[in-house]
Amino acid sequence: MFTYLRAILIIYSSFLYLVDANSQNINDLLLSDNYEFIDLSHPFDGNTIYWPNKQSFVYSKKVIKEMDDGTTYAENEFATSEHGGTHLDAPYHFNEKGERVGLISLEKLIVPLIIADVSSQVNDDPNFVLYKHHLDHMINDNFGKPCVIVFKFGWSKFIHNRQQYLGLGANNTLNFPGVSAEVMEWITSSYKNIVGVGVDVSSVDPGSSTSFSAHKIGAAAGLYNIENVNLNRPVPEYGCTAIVMPMKLTEGTGAPARFVALCPKKKQSS
Amino acid sequence: MFTYLRAILIIYSSFLYLVDANSQNINDLLLSDNYEFIDLSHPFDGNTIYWPNKQSFVYSKKVIKEMDDGTTYAENEFATSEHGGTHLDAPYHFNEKGERVGLISLEKLIVPLIIADVSSQVNDDPNFVLYKHHLDHMINDNFGKPCVIVFKFGWSKFIHNRQQYLGLGANNTLNFPGVSAEVMEWITSSYKNIVGVGVDVSSVDPGSSTSFSAHKIGAAAGLYNIENVNLNRPVPEYGCTAIVMPMKLTEGTGAPARFVALCPKKKQSS
Numbered sequence: 240m241f242t243y244l245r246a247i248l249i250i251y252s253s254f255l256y257l258v259d260a261n262s263q264n265i266n267d268l269l270l271s272d273n274y275e276f277i278d279l280s281h282p283f284d285g286n287t288i289y290w291p292n293k294q295s296f297v298y299s300k301k302v303i304k305e306m307d308d309g310t311t312y313a314e315n316e317f318a319t320s321e322h323g324g325t326h327l328d329a330p331y332h333f334n335e336k337g338e339r340v341g342l343i344s345l346e347k348l349i350v351p352l353i354i355a356d357v358s359s360q361v362n363d364d365p366n367f368v369l370y371k372h373h374l375d376h377m378i379n380d381n382f383g384k385p386c387v388i389v390f391k392f393g394w395s396k397f398i399h400n401r402q403q404y405l406g407l408g409a410n411n412t413l414n415f416p417g418v419s420a421e422v423m424e425w426i427t428s429s430y431k432n433i434v435g436v437g438v439d440v441s442s443v444d445p446g447s448s449t450s451f452s453a454h455k456i457g458a459a460a461g462l463y464n465i466e467n468v469n470l471n472r473p474v475p476e477y478g479c480t481a482i483v484m485p486m487k488l489t490e491g492t493g494a495p496a497r498f499v500a501l502c503p504k505k506k507q508s509s
Numbered sequence: 510m511f512t513y514l515r516a517i518l519i520i521y522s523s524f525l526y527l528v529d530a531n532s533q534n535i536n537d538l539l540l541s542d543n544y545e546f547i548d549l550s551h552p553f554d555g556n557t558i559y560w561p562n563k564q565s566f567v568y569s570k571k572v573i574k575e576m577d578d579g580t581t582y583a584e585n586e587f588a589t590s591e592h593g594g595t596h597l598d599a600p601y602h603f604n605e606k607g608e609r610v611g612l613i614s615l616e617k618l619i620v621p622l623i624i625a626d627v628s629s630q631v632n633d634d635p636n637f638v639l640y641k642h643h644l645d646h647m648i649n650d651n652f653g654k655p656c657v658i659v660f661k662f663g664w665s666k667f668i669h670n671r672q673q674y675l676g677l678g679a680n681n682t683l684n685f686p687g688v689s690a691e692v693m694e695w696i697t698s699s700y701k702n703i704v705g706v707g708v709d710v711s712s713v714d715p716g717s718s719t720s721f722s723a724h725k726i727g728a729a730a731g732l733y734n735i736e737n738v739n740l741n742r743p744v745p746e747y748g749c750t751a752i753v754m755p756m757k758l759t760e761g762t763g764a765p766a767r768f769v770a771l772c773p774k775k776k777q778s779s
Contacts, residue, residue, distance in 0.1 A: 265544060265771060266621040266750055270654055274535060276615035284611075284759035294586040298760070300564065310725055311605035313762040316564040318588040325757075335581035341554075345546035345769060349752075351536040384540055455580050480536050482619075484754035484767040487595075489554035490568070492583040497754040497767065499615060501535060 272504065277479075279389075279437075279498040280325040281398060281469045288401050288441065288467065289323035291411035296323065321493040325467045327435075327485040328443075332492040333451065333458035340491030343463060347434040351386040352481035352500055353377075354474050358393025365406045367392065367416040368445050371425055380431075387465070387481040388426070389437030392416040395471045406446050417445030420452035427460035435483065437465035437498075465498055478503050542774065547749075549659075549707075549768040550595040551668060551739045558671050558711065558737065559593035561681035566593065591763040595737045597705075597755040598713075602762040603721065603728035610761030613733060617704040621656040622751035622770055623647075624744050628663025635676040637662065637686040638715050641695055650701075657735070657751040658696070659707035662686040665741045676716050687715030690722035697730035705753065707735035707768070735768055748773050 268274070281287065289295045300316040322328065330337025355377060361367040369390060371378060394415060397404040406414030417440065426433050436443055436457055443453045443464045457464060465483060479502035485494035538544070551557065559565045570586040592598065600607025625647060631637040639660060641648060664685060667674040676684030687710065696703050706713055706727055713723045713734045727734060735753060749772040755764035 264748060265538070265773065266654065266748070268535070268538065269619065269750060270621070276619055278615055278757075280757045282611045282757045282759040294570065299588060306721075308720075308725075310603055312603060312721075313601060313605070314590070314592055315758075315760070315762055316588065316590045317758070318569060318586065320584070320586045322584055331583060333580055333582060335583070341552045345548055349539065349546055349769070349771075351540070384536065450578075451576075451582075455578075478534060478536075480539055482752060482754070484752070484769070486756055486765045487548075487550045487552045487767055488585075488587070489552040490585070492585055495756045497757055499619070499754070501619075503535065 269501070275502055275504050277472055277474055277500040277502055279469050279474070279500055280496065281467055283319070283324050283495060286399070287324040288398065288404055289320055290405070290413070290441065291407070293320040293323060294318055295320070319495065321488065321491055321495070322466070323495075325465070325469060325496055325498055326493050327483065327496040328454070328458075328464040328466065328493045329491055330458045330461050330463060333454045337458050337461060339489065340485050340494045341487050341489040343485070347385060347463070348481075348483040348485075350434060350481055351384055352474075352479040353386055353388045354391055354470075354476045354479075355388055356391040356476060358391050361392045361416050363393065365414045365416060365446065369416070369418045369422050371421055374422070378425075383432065385432045385434045387435040387437060387483065388433050389439070389465070389468055389470070390418060391439055391470050394440045395469050398469070398471070405441060413441070413446035415440045415442075415446035417448060418443050418453040420456060423453040423456040427456055427462065433462065435463045435465060435481075437468045439468045439470040441467055465496060468498060474500050475502055475505075539771070545772055545774050547742055547744055547770040547772055549739050549744070549770055550766065551737055553589070553594050553765060556669070557594040558668065558674055559590055560675070560683070560711065561677070563590040563593060564588055565590070589765065591758065591761055591765070592736070593765075595735070595739060595766055595768055596763050597753065597766040598724070598728075598734040598736065598763045599761055600728045600731050600733060603724045607728050607731060609759065610755050610764045611757050611759040613755070617655060617733070618751075618753040618755075620704060620751055621654055622744075622749040623656055623658045624661055624740075624746045624749075625658055626661040626746060628661050631662045631686050633663065635684045635686065635716065639686065639688045639692050641691055644692070648695075653702065655702045655704045657705040657707060657753065658703050659709070659735070659738055659740070660688060661709055661740050664710045665739055668739070668741070675711060683711070683716035685710045685712075685716035687718060688713045688723040690726060693723040693726040697726055697732065703732065705733045705735060705751075707738045709738045709740040711737055735766060738768060744770050745772055745775075
């Protein structure tokens with residue numbers, strides 16, 4: 240009889256939990272202590288890294304004035320290339336039939352985030368090119384849902400040193416790690432549902448590339464890229480959500496983007 | 510005995526559910542059929558609405574070229590004011606001690622969203638000013654958590670007619686609905702935890718304002734604004750999450766913003 244009552248009690252409390260779980264508001268969950276937001280965007284200012292000969296971020300006009308009541312009023316105007324700092328490449332960047340930024344659906348911009356950390360294999364070598372064999376640990380993963388994969392080369396730590404970050408050489412040659420055509424083909428042909436590819440360097444292709452194969456293969460398949468992702472803070476390899484928010488440029492071949500990871504917090508070991 | 514077995518079965522299935530609910534990934538929830546994303550941003554292009562005498566959105570350079578292998582490559586550069594189209598006003602816009610865009614924490618940018626639909630009271634009157642008595646239905650609500658409130662004046666439908674949207678008159682006078690000082694004081698002094706105020710017009714202050722009281726009161730209290738919110742699609746008044754993603758301008762007095770609502774889908778009545 241005691242066991243029976245106990246069973247009833249457990250059923251009842253489970254029922255309460257069920258009701259709660261079903262009616263749980265997304266806000267309660269997102270804003271609980273179980274999740275945190277991690278900003279994967281570098282800021283835009285005079286130090287933002289752009290490729291040589293591109294329009295860097297610049298304030299073309301700054302207004303600051305005191306109003307009659309003593310309030311200080313400030314507003315600015317700026318100019319920038321679409322492809323500098325943390326930004327999105329639309330498929331149209333390398334595919335005239337591909338989508339421009341304004342048409343990319345939100346269902347491709349808020350998706351599960353996978354971080355493929357290959358930084359220990361890169362080991363700060365600017366000549367590193369990512370091949371499939373570097374990804375043996377995930378080569379057979381089935382990511383299941385539309386997702387974004389970000390390759391962590393370990394390059395964000397150089398963000399305050401443009402020369403090193405870009406591997407700038409004579410005649411503005413560039414040299415930094417990147418993704419091989421082989422890997423981009425694996426991504427686009429293996430039904431992994433990857434809708435976007437991110438890197439913590441200035442291009443998905445290696446800095447020394449002149450063929451831009453990774454760009455072309457991705458764009459042909461309708462994928463977008465996110466370049467100059469800020470990975471200076473640790474991000475879990477699985478379990479986060481990517482919130483990729485490019486400025487909504489109707490005709491954009493690319494756009495400055497805010498990129499945020501929504502991640503389950505690591506539990507404190509008790 | 511039968512009842513007892515049945516109880517055990519229910520416990521067991523409840524237990525399975527519990528395990529599932531506890532381990533449920535945020536991605537599974539976000540990407541389930543129970544939620545949808547609604548874009549509250551107008552796009553940026555040559556038709557984007559800016560105030561008179563401000564730098565409108567313009568492509569300062571467009572490159573499109575055919576590469577050796579026949580691929581079409583495209584990239585652009587653009588110029589814009591910080592305060593046009595769907596954009597965020599940082600507190601610094603009207604408060605020299607306030608935060609600039611780059612410093613606004615993500616905990617203030619991803620928060621519950623409240624839509625206060627006053628469009629039937631506005632009734633397309635460009636002289637409408639929002640006072641507390643218009644908000645009687647929510648005046649005693651306790652919003653509980655940090656949140657964004659967006660006032661729907663019903664103005665987004667005029668977005669393709671700049672003259673009407675801004676209420677442009679002689680000498681570039683403006684005339685469109687806005688928020689009174691009274692309402693902004695209510696927002697900042699009633700412990701409602703509102704961190705940002707949105708409007709579906711070009712300014713939180715009425716178009717005819719020259720004192721910019723709503724801006725000043727909000728900025729003094731550390732609130733940001735989102736202006737030119739796109740409310741052409743219906744959005745539930747409660748229950749959605751605001752994802753406010755301004756371009757991360759370190760010194761920004763404001764910034765072009767992508768603004769998305771994450772909303773529980775309306776259940777189909779069966």
